[in-house]
Amino acid sequence: MRFRSDMTVELVKASAADSDVLWAARVSTQGEQSLDEAGADPARSGGLINFLMRDRHGSPFEHSTMTFLVSAPIFVFREFMRHRVWSYNEESGRYRKLEPVFYVPGPDRKLVQEGKPGKYVFVSGTEEQHKTAEETVRRSCEASYAAYLEMLDAGIAREVARSVLPVGIYSSMYATCNARALMHFLSLRTKHEEATFPSFPQREIEMVAEKMEAYFAELMPLTYAAWEANGRVAP
Template sequence: MSDGTNAQDEIAELRARSAPTRRATVPAMEERLYTPHKVLDHGFVRVIDYMGDDAAIVQAARVSYGAGTKHVSNDAGLINYLMRHWHSTPFEMCEIKLHVKLPVFVARQWIRHRTANVNEYSARYSILDREFYIPAPEQLAAQSTVNNQGRGAVLEGEEAARVLEMLKGDATRSYDHYEAMLSQEGQQGLARELARMNLPANIYTQWYWKIDLHNLFHFLRLRADKHAQYEIRVYAETICEIAKDWVPLAYAAFEDYRLNSVQFSGKAVEVLRRMLAGETVTQETSGMSKGEWREFEGVIHNGS
């Protein structure tokens, strides 16, 4: 399962192949095909295949809407219009298939996005490698005191050393027991599908993940956001760089209208109108809950 010599040889062989085609290709994506992009300590993302490009989005929109798009003077303008007005089907004309190696606890968070086709490495048939995600010291943080889903201050000194030692020790012992339970050298041992239950959530798994561009953008909007958990965010940021090469016009529109934008409720829009008119508005006079007001202030004052 590890990305060792055999995997590197396979990648080199795949990259050496070429074939004539009439389908749309993107030179930057052709360069990315089969190349692993390192994420975390043992993880990676690599492009296995893709379909479509910016032109496919435009072509699909013009088939759908006919003469209604003739006033759009260029492809970028049309793509911006589609993104701005939350059209989805033209972006579904593009698809990408990725090979991802990731810790199991990240995979469990990732799989909540149920709009992709997934095929995961099976520990029922094969033995998982001795590879675990161990956070870098700067990622060892305490629980946030204001956000139940977030991190607070970074652990330091003896506390950080104690936590790291437990993470490494527990992962190693769990894997030692996993190996000991499996059948070896003629001994009967425990079935792989049962022995795997003892493995820690920071062990690495792999999968093929195929998704259309509309749903990929939804995934990236949530997981590349600065408030997302670090361990899944770094994967999303790597995929953002890939998407930027694949569909540069669509990605620029996504960045402008989704990733770097904010959405206001009807109450928030009314409060903004009152503020622009010179009125002093407080949480008590806004009609918002304390949580809504805190988020609203975070956007207008801090941009977060």
């Protein structure tokens, strides 16, 4: 049995650059000559990218792709599925035996919710509450995985046996998106003081989003800067 509290995100492949935005935007006025922008220095056209972001001309930001390999608890992936412009392929408990790797809240995970839904905050909680959470999660996961193995050993199909496993078990998936979809995801799944529209994401999916944001900032620095300058709102 393994217990962990981290999320991993790996950029598998990407075709994403600020110049993608430029040639896509300029086709409206330059036609096929806009292809010259594919090899141009995007820094001299940062103003155009900012204009597109500010006035929410979003389609030029869709001509890029990024594929991530994500390892996280299943309950994180269930939140991902709300983002329907993405493409997903996840490992299947029907076809392979799932490994006993489970999520347990780390010591820095705030445990106690205060306030009403839609207007609440999380606070750290006491040492006793953290101890209770960790011990209860471990005990529950150990029991559920033992039941899972019992059914597999009895010859019961994986797709049936997996029904006893908790959503805290880790899974892995490939997730592919374009820059516009990623900006929308980040606007909802990160909490940022300078965001025009405040968001209050679950911490575990925010941990994934933070890693994706770092890749985005590296791949498309001008687009990322314009997105931040305009309140972290997807165009």
